[in-house]
Amino acid sequence: MEQCACVERELEKVLHRFVMYGHQSEERLDELLRSVCELRGQLVTFGVQDADLSVLSQTMAQCCKNIKETVQLLASRHKDIHGSVSKVGKAIDRNFDAEVSAVVAETVWDSPERQKYLSETIVEHLYRQGMLSVAEDLCQESGVVIDMSMKQPFLELNRILEALRMQNLRPALEWAVTNRQRLLDLNSTLEFKLHRLYFISLLNGGITNQLEALQYARHFQPFASQHQRDIQILMGSLVYLRHGIENSPYRSLLETNQWAEICNIFTRDACALLGLSVESPLSVSFASGCMALPVLMNIKQVIEQRQCSGVWTHKDELPIEIDLGKKCWYHSVFACPILRQQTSESNPPMKLICGHVISRDALNKLTNAGNLDQDPFSCTGRNTVSPAFYPHS
Structure with missing residues (x-):
């Protein structure tokens, strides 16, 4: 991870220079455009015959000089950016070893069965990310056949998540009501939080939504015993509808991070009902490999320097234990x-x-x-x- 941080710092420098270069270029070009427009306006107003040719010649020469200096300045600064870009490449070469085959078993993917498992894992990851068309293309090119019963849950999950990102709660509420008993078996709070968020969206409408909010409050009845305090807070906020919730002690109800939270809760509970992990196995494996690879490369180098034979056997087990952090504990x-x-x-x-x-x-x-x-x-x-x-x- 330290190597990634080094490369990221160099990349941030390049991006900062690109942004500064864009702003400076825009300012200088706008300045030149204004001076040229002013000169053109003078020529149109006074005419060439009425103007002093010596003065006009000096003005034109000065304008050309400014243009030439600006072009040279921008070209010089652009050349400096090229130097920064090359530093990123050097940082990558310095911090990463391009040849990693030394720590990988060469025959790990030779088996058609293993290749099939890898393709299925990638397809599942693409379905999780909502990249449905890419997943379909991969299935056609790799010959992997995915049953529709496997696709459908991912299609529905992504459809509901997309609606939640657009702050549309209807699809998620319908799904939660349909799966209410299974969610209760998981001790899930998803359905209550969806109703709570919909109630808050009604509060955003002000006093005109007061009656509708009161009627919608009936949805909280099944959750009265588990979420009594939260329901009391929601009902108390109705008193401040006339003056605006944002000007009341209940303004915390309008925090925007609730939408990101409800997306995470829905993803977690939906994956639990499908018997899937919250995170994609491919993402977890890739992240684990990124953390383990530098350690393995260092160990491989030490073994070769000390000429220790028989330690590195390319078997299923690693020659040492690598700490991947608590996030990767299973x-x-x-x-x-x-x-x-x-x-x-x-x-x-x-x-x-x-x-x-x-x-x-x-x-x-x-x-x-x-x-x-x-x-x-x-x-x-x-x-x-x-x-x-x-x-x-």
């Missing part, structure tokens, strides 16, 4: 080797003294059957248990 999935069931919060994994891990349900069954004295994995000796936690991967 819990691994553990399935009980006895019951063949995935563990959960209600049925967590338990570690035996011999080091094996089983689920608590399996432990209870072994205890009830009196088999805990003997390790179920044929290890000798008696066994005790302790809680086992999911390791971060």
Whole structure:
């Protein structure tokens, strides 16, 4: 990330110079245009015959001189910008290694099956980003067939998100009402916040929307127990409609960041209902690779300098542990080797003294059957248990 910051600083310098160059060029050219227009006006008004030719010659010469100086100045400043642009390229070469194949397994994408998985991952990412036409073109060129049942949720999600960005709440409200029970199972606040935001949009209309706002307040009834305080604040704001909410103690209700928040909440809950992560797996993988690649390059260089053989084997595991930050921490999935069931919060994994891990349900069954004295994995000796936690991967 430090390398990216170095390149970004150089790029910001170039952009700043471009902006300054544009403003200065515009000012100088406008100044020249005004002087030429004034000279033209004098010639039209007095005429060539009435004007003193010596004075006219001096004026024209001065005008040409100003034009020439301006062109030279702008050309010189433009040349300086070229120097700044070249510094960006040098910063990229200095901070990044163009050859990264040394830390990548050459045969990682040779399998047609893996290529198919990669194409499907890219297509899913494009659908998430709303780039539907690009995704369709990629499907045609790569031969990937995406079922319509997979496309439809992304189409609907992007349609609703686009409406929310245009501050249109109707599609999102209809979706939330349709999926109300599933959202309640997730303890989601999406539907209430959508109704709250629609109510605030009515408040923006002033006293003319007072009756409509009062009628719409009935939508808050199902959420009275969970959001009582918020509902009280919304109803109290009606008192200040005549003078304007922006001039009242409730002016915080009009903050514009609520629209960005509702987009994030909708994306999170919609992805949860679809069984998808909030962030695209491709985006997470790319970000993780950007953080891990410099470390791997450094390790590869050290290994080559010290002539350590057998350390770098291009297997699935990395030669060292790389800290990608808490954002990239994910819990691994553990399935009980006895019951063949995935563990959960209600049925967590338990570690035996011999080091094996089983689920608590399996432990209870072994205890009830009196088999805990003997390790179920044929290890000798008696066994005790302790809680086992999911390791971060």
